[in-house]
Amino acid sequence: MKPPFISSVYFWSQIFTVLSKAAAVNQASDFTPKAFVTGTEIQWPENLPTALILDSDSPIATLDYGAEVAGYPFFEISTLDGPVQIEVKYSEPYDGLHQPWADGPYTFSTSLANGFRVETFNVTKTGKLQSSLIQGGQRWQSVRLIAGNSLTFTRLGFVSTVNDTDLEKYPSQFHSDNELFNEIWKLGAKATSFACVEKGIQVPALKTDPVKGTFFQSTRASPNVETSKLENYTLEFEAFIERSGLWWTVSQPLTYGSGLQLLLTGDLPEETTFANTNRSLTPANSILLSKGYDFVNQTTLDAYLLDTFEVPFAVHEKEWHNITTILSDGDRISVHINGQQVFNVSLDDYYTGGSEVPLSGSYGFGAYQDHSAWVRNAKVYDSNNGTLLYKDSLRDHSASAKYGNQANLATVCLDGAKRDRLVWLGDFYHASRIIGASTSRFDWTRGTLSFLLDTQVQNGELSMSPSMGYDPSTTIDAFSEEGKHPALEDYQMLGFLSFYHFIRHSGDLQYASDTWSQWQKQLKWLLSTVNSTDGLVDLTSAFLGDSSGGAAVSCLAVETLNGAAEIASALGHSSEEKRYKKSARALAQSINKNLWNENLGTYSASRSSKQKFGVPDLAWCITSGVANSTQTSKMLSSKVLGKLKLGPGYKADTTVSASDPSASISPNTNGFLLPALFMGNATNIARDLLVSVWGAMLPYNKDLAIGNDTTATGTSWEYLSVDGSPGLGLFTSHSHPWGGAATYVLTEWATGLRPLDGSEGFGYSKWLLDPQTGIALGLKKSSAKVVTGSGDILSVSWELEDKFLRVNIDAPPGTSGTVHFNGSSREFRGGRKNSASLPV
Numbered sequence: 001m002k003p004p005f006i007s008s009v010y011f012w013s014q015i016f017t018v019l020s021k022a023a024a025v026n027q028a029s030d031f032t033p034k035a036f037v038t039g040t041e042i043q044w045p046e047n048l049p050t051a052l053i054l055d056s057d058s059p060i061a062t063l064d065y066g067a068e069v070a071g072y073p074f075f076e077i078s079t080l081d082g083p084v085q086i087e088v089k090y091s092e093p094y095d096g097l098h099q100p101w102a103d104g105p106y107t108f109s110t111s112l113a114n115g116f117r118v119e120t121f122n123v124t125k126t127g128k129l130q131s132s133l134i135q136g137g138q139r140w141q142s143v144r145l146i147a148g149n150s151l152t153f154t155r156l157g158f159v160s161t162v163n164d165t166d167l168e169k170y171p172s173q174f175h176s177d178n179e180l181f182n183e184i185w186k187l188g189a190k191a192t193s194f195a196c197v198e199k200g201i202q203v204p205a206l207k208t209d210p211v212k213g214t215f216f217q218s219t220r221a222s223p224n225v226e227t228s229k230l231e232n233y234t235l236e237f238e239a240f241i242e243r244s245g246l247w248w249t250v251s252q253p254l255t256y257g258s259g260l261q262l263l264l265t266g267d268l269p270e271e272t273t274f275a276n277t278n279r280s281l282t283p284a285n286s287i288l289l290s291k292g293y294d295f296v297n298q299t300t301l302d303a304y305l306l307d308t309f310e311v312p313f314a315v316h317e318k319e320w321h322n323i324t325t326i327l328s329d330g331d332r333i334s335v336h337i338n339g340q341q342v343f344n345v346s347l348d349d350y351y352t353g354g355s356e357v358p359l360s361g362s363y364g365f366g367a368y369q370d371h372s373a374w375v376r377n378a379k380v381y382d383s384n385n386g387t388l389l390y391k392d393s394l395r396d397h398s399a400s401a402k403y404g405n406q407a408n409l410a411t412v413c414l415d416g417a418k419r420d421r422l423v424w425l426g427d428f429y430h431a432s433r434i435i436g437a438s439t440s441r442f443d444w445t446r447g448t449l450s451f452l453l454d455t456q457v458q459n460g461e462l463s464m465s466p467s468m469g470y471d472p473s474t475t476i477d478a479f480s481e482e483g484k485h486p487a488l489e490d491y492q493m494l495g496f497l498s499f500y501h502f503i504r505h506s507g508d509l510q511y512a513s514d515t516w517s518q519w520q521k522q523l524k525w526l527l528s529t530v531n532s533t534d535g536l537v538d539l540t541s542a543f544l545g546d547s548s549g550g551a552a553v554s555c556l557a558v559e560t561l562n563g564a565a566e567i568a569s570a571l572g573h574s575s576e577e578k579r580y581k582k583s584a585r586a587l588a589q590s591i592n593k594n595l596w597n598e599n600l601g602t603y604s605a606s607r608s609s610k611q612k613f614g615v616p617d618l619a620w621c622i623t624s625g626v627a628n629s630t631q632t633s634k635m636l637s638s639k640v641l642g643k644l645k646l647g648p649g650y651k652a653d654t655t656v657s658a659s660d661p662s663a664s665i666s667p668n669t670n671g672f673l674l675p676a677l678f679m680g681n682a683t684n685i686a687r688d689l690l691v692s693v694w695g696a697m698l699p700y701n702k703d704l705a706i707g708n709d710t711t712a713t714g715t716s717w718e719y720l721s722v723d724g725s726p727g728l729g730l731f732t733s734h735s736h737p738w739g740g741a742a743t744y745v746l747t748e749w750a751t752g753l754r755p756l757d758g759s760e761g762f763g764y765s766k767w768l769l770d771p772q773t774g775i776a777l778g779l780k781k782s783s784a785k786v787v788t789g790s791g792d793i794l795s796v797s798w799e800l801e802d803k804f805l806r807v808n809i810d811a812p813p814g815t816s817g818t819v820h821f822n823g824s825s826r827e828f829r830g831g832r833k834n835s836a837s838l839p840v
């Protein structure tokens with residue numbers, strides 16, 4: 001037992017920590033605009049007037065938050081000549097404010113956020129008005145008066161739903177005398193902070209009432225996780241339209257929105273219908289039937305609007321209606337409301353995108369933009385014999401779990417702030433490394449990895465992209481097919497490497513040991529994919545290059561197995577270490593034997609595509625060490641790499657047409673290339689790539705004629721177009737950690753601070769400082785900080801003077817490191833500050 005005074009000191013220090021944390025959270029909890037302007041149209045805001053007044057002379061406000069922000073929109077209203085209706089738009093790029101749907105909608109998945117980027121409010125009183133729906137990421141906002149006389153806002157913005165967005169406070173840092181590099185470093189760091197969310201903070205708008213059932217608004221229909229294997233069924237439920245209409249889905253696969261979508265619009269009474277309701281898309285008393293993600297096309301998300309059916313009577317708002325949907329005879333769907341048939345059609349009579357619609361998959365509920373409805377008493381029958389197969393009252397709290405609408409169950413990192421708000425396995429690779437170089441929020445990493453591990457199926461694979469609102473363990477049965485996760489199988493390896501880099505940065509061997517048996521199972525699966533005939537990896541599908549006998553996937557497997565060997569060694573499992581190393585060596589030999597193509601000067605994309613090669617093949621075969629230095633030099637020559645150059649970066653592979661206007665440049669795969677360029681001493685190429693791809697994401701830089709104020713969000717992008725503007729149009733995510741590799745690459749190669757290779761380097765227990773590459777990049781000075789395994793900070797800086805390189809090191813006790821410079825090395829012990837001058 002401790003002496004009482006210690007425990008009281010402890011007590012007060014805890015109280016103080018809690019209070020100061022609470023204060024910090026409060027202060028940081030609202031995002032407010034940096035500039036706004038009012039007028040008759042969307043316009044570039046320059047200033048911050050004291051009060052924002054909307055009236056018939058100035059009905060539109062354009063607001064700029066200066067950079068990415070996220071949260072629940074709020075409005076503090078001091079005067080109101082009302083009621084008034086305001087239409088609010090949210091967008092990452094400025095141009096989105098000019099579009100009818102801003103930069104949305106986002107109907108890819110259930111995402112615990114507003115599925116739309118236009119939100120309308122009926123303002124009836126002064127005071128604070130707050131949306132119950134999260135907007136996950138935007139820099140721009142507009143507020144338009146669409147009905148009523150006038151109102152004054154004293155304050156508006158977003159109640160933050162993200163943490164650690166203040167870069168200055170990150171424990172891990174990078175600086176240099178190149179301002180552009182400093183700004184580039186921030187992109188991935190900030191994007192990751194907006195994509196990683198604290199447990200329980202992403203709260204869905206869905207609510208449940210013991211009488212009225214479950215309330216859905218402004219989100220894509222979310223499928224029920226318990227009914228994924230249904231076929232040829234009849235769905236019955238009761239619905240009460242609160243405003244405008246209801247969206248439901250049948251034959252819906254759990255993760256992706258490609259099922260049958262149904263949208264019922266009620267009678268749209270004048271009093272409760274917003275002035276901006278799109279009556280051509282959602283006419284009163286109608287049902288829209290579509291196949292796909294939505295009822296409108298959105299970039300890569302296809303929607304086939306099959307028909308719009310008139311309901312032969314008025315579907316009154318705020319009344320209960322019985323709705324029956326029957327899937328039968330292999331191709332028929334019919335809908336009945338209150339016993340009256342609205343339609344009965346054969347899907348074969350429609351164009352559904354060239355593929356048949358299977359009458360199998362889950363059902364679920366949602367609501368279109370600004371629509372809302374209550375749903376209760378769902379029952380599912382077998383259409384052939386009428387047997388009751390399933391029922392759910394939707395009147396108790398289990399509804400949120402079934403329909404994937406629980407507040408996020410773990411601290412997890414999503415693919416992007418505003419879009420693809422799923423826990424993507426492969427895309428976490430860059431995020432994991434970025435965390436190590438910036439926020440060092442290893443709890444984000446552990447949360448994400450554990451969430452993914454909870455989805456592991458029998459054969460060892462993890463889910464490719466679990467949704468944060470579904471219990472990951474229930475998804476094992478529901479999401480998998482025959483005990484497998486049908487998906488991009490190379491993501492398994494990228495997922496493992498996210499774990500490896502986390503261990504490399506954090507040295508958290510406790511976590512490694514606690515989860516090792518699951519990783520072993522995943523590695524066992526990986527080894528089973530090696531083809532016994534030619535020794536290459538054979539996957540059923542892959543994101544990186546060719547899946548079957550591919551160079552990228554096989555080299556990625558070598559890197560994975562070597563990483564696994566290091567972790568096995570750190571855990572003291574030496575026979576496993578040997579086994580993984582041996583497999584990696586054998587795989588590398590097979591790749592060199594079967595895929596190295598001396599004429600091309602690089603590896604062929606796969607055993608069946610001998611003349612093709614791509615960025616992932618080059619990148620992973622270099623970083624995994626499969627290519628020796630002679631091969632690496634050839635691969636990085638203009639004769640080889642030059643064939644992939646396109647716009648600001650490198651295209652995926654040689655088969656992509658350079659003149660294809662829709663070709664995109666992926667900062668994700670160009671991010672895999674970056675460390676390969678540095679490892680291969682192609683420093684100038686690496687510098688050009690850093691500047692052209694990541695510089696394009698920044699505000700306009702006059703000297704370099706790069707960047708753009710209308711598209712910069714302070715965060716890294718998902719895709720670029722060939723002209724350097726954001727790729728994938730307005731749909732694209734401007735805050736995507738997968739596009740942020742430059743962050744950790746700058747720390748590791750521009751400052752040159754890295755954990756030593758091998759398990760000795762875990763947690764920076766042994767580290768390396770190699771300023772040579774930074775100097776070759778043109779830097780005169782650079783510094784970096786990282787959090788080590790003990791939680792203490794390792795801080796290094798160097799500066800090139802006339803005759804000396806001046807180095808300052810502040811390393812925690814128990815660590816030691818080496819500075820490599822000019823052909824010599826110098827050892828530094830942790831525990832005290834060190835400085836040295838090394839001759840140039």
Ligand SMILES: *[C@@H]1O[C@H](CO)[C@@H](O)[C@H](O)[C@H]1NC(C)=O
Pocket residue numbers: 025160161162163164197198201
């Ligand atoms: C921020 O982090 C703190 C501490 O982990 C947590 O209590 C708080 O809820 C978080 N806030 C948000 C908006 O994520």
Ligand SMILES: *[C@@H]1O[C@H](CO)[C@@H](O)[C@H](O)[C@H]1NC(C)=O
Pocket residue numbers: 083122123124271272273274275
């Ligand atoms: C706005 O609220 C007022 C007052 O409650 C109500 O009379 C009006 O019908 C509402 N308008 C809409 C479009 O909901």
Ligand SMILES: *[C@@H]1O[C@H](CO)[C@@H](O)[C@H](O)[C@H]1NC(C)=O
Pocket residue numbers: 100101278280281296
């Ligand atoms: C209304 O919906 C139609 C599609 O049916 C779309 O073309 C149009 O742009 C929409 N208009 C507005 C103002 O949202």
Ligand SMILES: *[C@@H]1O[C@H](CO)[C@@H](O)[C@H](O)[C@H]1NC(C)=O
Pocket residue numbers: 295296297302303304305
């Ligand atoms: C979406 O695009 C496809 C072609 O890519 C087209 O067949 C379909 O009709 C479009 N859907 C809508 C709702 O416009």
Ligand SMILES: *[C@@H]1O[C@H](CO)[C@@H](O)[C@H](O)[C@H]1NC(C)=O
Pocket residue numbers: 231232328329330331359
């Ligand atoms: C569903 O209907 C299709 C076509 O009639 C049939 O092939 C399939 O076997 C049915 N499934 C079940 C479970 O009855």
Ligand SMILES: *[C@@H]1O[C@H](CO)[C@@H](O)[C@H](O)[C@H]1NC(C)=O
Pocket residue numbers: 320321322338339
């Ligand atoms: C809906 O069905 C319930 C239960 O069968 C019935 O009591 C109710 O009257 C029906 N409502 C309408 C509007 O048909």
Ligand SMILES: *[C@@H]1O[C@H](CO)[C@@H](O)[C@H](O)[C@H]1NC(C)=O
Pocket residue numbers: 326332334344345
């Ligand atoms: C729908 O139409 C088909 C073909 O005419 C018919 O066999 C079926 O019974 C109808 N279904 C309903 C529920 O009326």
Ligand SMILES: *[C@@H]1O[C@H](CO)[C@@H](O)[C@H](O)[C@H]1NC(C)=O
Pocket residue numbers: 382385386387
């Ligand atoms: C009705 O069909 C289901 C298959 O959907 C079957 O399991 C069940 O035994 C059948 N019931 C009767 C009464 O035929």
Ligand SMILES: *[C@@H]1O[C@H](CO)[C@@H](O)[C@H](O)[C@H]1NC(C)=O
Pocket residue numbers: 531532533534538548607
């Ligand atoms: C294994 O490789 C051989 C050729 O080397 C190929 O014919 C065979 O299809 C591959 N097996 C699989 C499962 O891909």
Ligand SMILES: *[C@@H]1O[C@H](CO)[C@@H](O)[C@H](O)[C@H]1NC(C)=O
Pocket residue numbers: 592596628629630631
């Ligand atoms: C590198 O690999 C190539 C192709 O396998 C081989 O010809 C060459 O001798 C190797 N070079 C070195 C330095 O190992």
Ligand SMILES: *[C@@H]1O[C@H](CO)[C@@H](O)[C@H](O)[C@H]1NC(C)=O
Pocket residue numbers: 628629630632633679680681
């Ligand atoms: C890059 O430079 C290092 C250090 O000088 C050297 O060991 C390595 O072989 C070089 N690699 C290539 C591809 O030139």
Ligand SMILES: *[C@@H]1O[C@H](CO)[C@@H](O)[C@H](O)[C@H]1NC(C)=O
Pocket residue numbers: 095700707708709710711
């Ligand atoms: C920036 O992007 C906008 C489109 O959003 C474009 O009109 C403008 O020309 C671009 N400016 C520069 C300097 O490239």
